[in-house]
Amino acid sequence: MSIELRKVGDADIPDWVRSLNVGFLRPPEVSKEEIEFRRGNYFPDRTQGAYDDGRWVATFRSFPQELTVVGGARVPADAVTSVTVSPTHRRRGLLSRMMADDLRAAKERGDALATLIAAEYPIYGRYGFGPAAWTTEWHIDVARAALDPRHAGPDDGGRVDFADATEVQELGPALHERFRAGQPGAIDLPDVWWQVQTGAVPLPHVPANQRFHAVYRSASGAIEGLVTYRTTDVWEHMLPQNTLTVDRLAVTTPAAERALWRFVCSIDWVLHIRTGLRAPDDLLPHHLGDPRAARIVQHSDYLWIRPLDIPRLLEARTYPAAGSLVLEVRDEAELAGGRYLLEAGPDGATCTRTDRSADLTLDVGAFASLYLGDESAVRLAALGRVDEKRPGALATAGLLLHTARRPWCPDSF
Numbered sequence: 001m002s003i004e005l006r007k008v009g010d011a012d013i014p015d016w017v018r019s020l021n022v023g024f025l026r027p028p029e030v031s032k033e034e035i036e037f038r039r040g041n042y043f044p045d046r047t048q049g050a051y052d053d054g055r056w057v058a059t060f061r062s063f064p065q066e067l068t069v070v071g072g073a074r075v076p077a078d079a080v081t082s083v084t085v086s087p088t089h090r091r092r093g094l095l096s097r098m099m100a101d102d103l104r105a106a107k108e109r110g111d112a113l114a115t116l117i118a119a120e121y122p123i124y125g126r127y128g129f130g131p132a133a134w135t136t137e138w139h140i141d142v143a144r145a146a147l148d149p150r151h152a153g154p155d156d157g158g159r160v161d162f163a164d165a166t167e168v169q170e171l172g173p174a175l176h177e178r179f180r181a182g183q184p185g186a187i188d189l190p191d192v193w194w195q196v197q198t199g200a201v202p203l204p205h206v207p208a209n210q211r212f213h214a215v216y217r218s219a220s221g222a223i224e225g226l227v228t229y230r231t232t233d234v235w236e237h238m239l240p241q242n243t244l245t246v247d248r249l250a251v252t253t254p255a256a257e258r259a260l261w262r263f264v265c266s267i268d269w270v271l272h273i274r275t276g277l278r279a280p281d282d283l284l285p286h287h288l289g290d291p292r293a294a295r296i297v298q299h300s301d302y303l304w305i306r307p308l309d310i311p312r313l314l315e316a317r318t319y320p321a322a323g324s325l326v327l328e329v330r331d332e333a334e335l336a337g338g339r340y341l342l343e344a345g346p347d348g349a350t351c352t353r354t355d356r357s358a359d360l361t362l363d364v365g366a367f368a369s370l371y372l373g374d375e376s377a378v379r380l381a382a383l384g385r386v387d388e389k390r391p392g393a394l395a396t397a398g399l400l401l402h403t404a405r406r407p408w409c410p411d412s413f
């Protein structure tokens with residue numbers, strides 16, 4: 001029997017989820033809660049797989065998402081996730097076929113780009129994705145952090161309080177709306193995301209019932225930050241040996257950031273902290289009395305994007321200076337390629353197709369790495385991934401596109 005690529009019907013969900021779990025090296029059992037969760041969060045036209053002789057052997061789904069771009073605007077994204085091909089069926093082109101189908105539909109729908117978190121670096125470049133936001137995790141040696149516990153509390157009239165799961169479900173979404181407005185690379189989080197993270201919807205791979213939550217309130221009572229963490233419970237020779245792992249720390253003000261890091265660094269019995277995945281230029285080390293107490297333990301690409309509509313993307317973001325550029329973007333899949341004139345300034349930008357000669361030529365994946373300001377055109381030129389056709393164009397691209405703070409996507413999907 002030949003392998004059939006098809007969309008997933010309601011009755012297929014349990015077997016499709018089982019195949020997804022096997023592909024991600026998770027136990028093949030599927031709980032009732034997980035099936036209900038998948039059922040409630042599933043877009044039938046955008047959930048597909050490969051079916052061979054009565055079994056699902058590949059899975060792939062996408063869903064609507066909003067991505068915050070430089071300046072705070074949100075663009076509609078096609079979020080790709082749950083990508084697996086069974087070890088019995090790998091390297092026969094199944095992923096390539098499912099991806100082509102999904103990207104074509106996203107383009108027809110009018111999405112500005114597709115997004116994903118890449119499990120492994122070499123998989124998605126061939127489809128026009130490029131790394132757009134990186135991530136870094138630190139280990140903090142608490143004894144060396146040199147934070148005086150007497151000054152561990154907020155120093156600005158604000159306060160830190162624990163919050164239970166219900167409070168987090170209530171206050172988390174509004175805080176996240178304010179957070180993502182100021183964070184290029186951030187995505188929207190559906191209400192169910194808060195239920196999963198707080199254990200209201202139990203999923204086997206989310207350790208929600210081990211989590212503590214604490215919020216920062218400013219002197220005026222506004223919620224400006226939320227930290228979620230877990231700790232071990234390890235003692236040796238009557239001495240605590242615990243590691244605290246930050247699952248998520250998101251803030252809307254510098255005061256909240258300072259207060260929440262000081263809070264997690266001053267919890268008794270904790271010797272080590274894993275910060276979770278932060279922005280690569282996160283200020284965390286500088287909040288410590290001794291920045292060397294924070295050692296990088298992970299540093300990697302994280303959010304990948306696949307541009308689908310270059311004029312819309314370039315018009316959506318902001319620019320710190322005035323300038324113009326002609327970009328020739330190559331795209332083998334013919335979804336976003338062309339020659340575009342960007343005329344940008346602090347008051348806005350236009351981007352249109354043009355016949356003028358190109359200032360810079362690049363593949364769509366290189367454009368992806370430039371778009372949120374994470375990568376610089378000069379660096380990509382040194383790697384042979386951007387070609388300067390007019391002297392000075394790399395410097396103009398740097399001035400227009402690069403940003404003072406790096407983009408960051410704190411959330412996996």
Ligand SMILES: CC(=O)SCCNC(=O)CCNC(=O)[C@H](O)C(C)(C)COP(=O)(O)OP(=O)(O)OC[C@H]1O[C@@H](n2cnc3c(N)ncnc32)[C@H](O)[C@@H]1OP(=O)(O)O
Pocket residue numbers: 023024080081082083084085086089090091092093094095096097116117118119120122123126
């Ligand atoms: C957004 C997410 O969900 S990320 C999660 C991705 N999933 C996983 O990592 C789970 C484990 N891996 C898998 O399930 C599969 O190996 C997949 C999904 C990564 C690839 O599926 P396949 O059907 O084997 O890919 P397909 O046959 O279409 O490969 C196309 C090309 O990509 C290459 N490729 C695919 N996967 C990889 C990889 N992991 N590393 C390097 N190259 C790869 C293939 O060699 C092939 O190259 P070619 O065209 O030069 O021959």
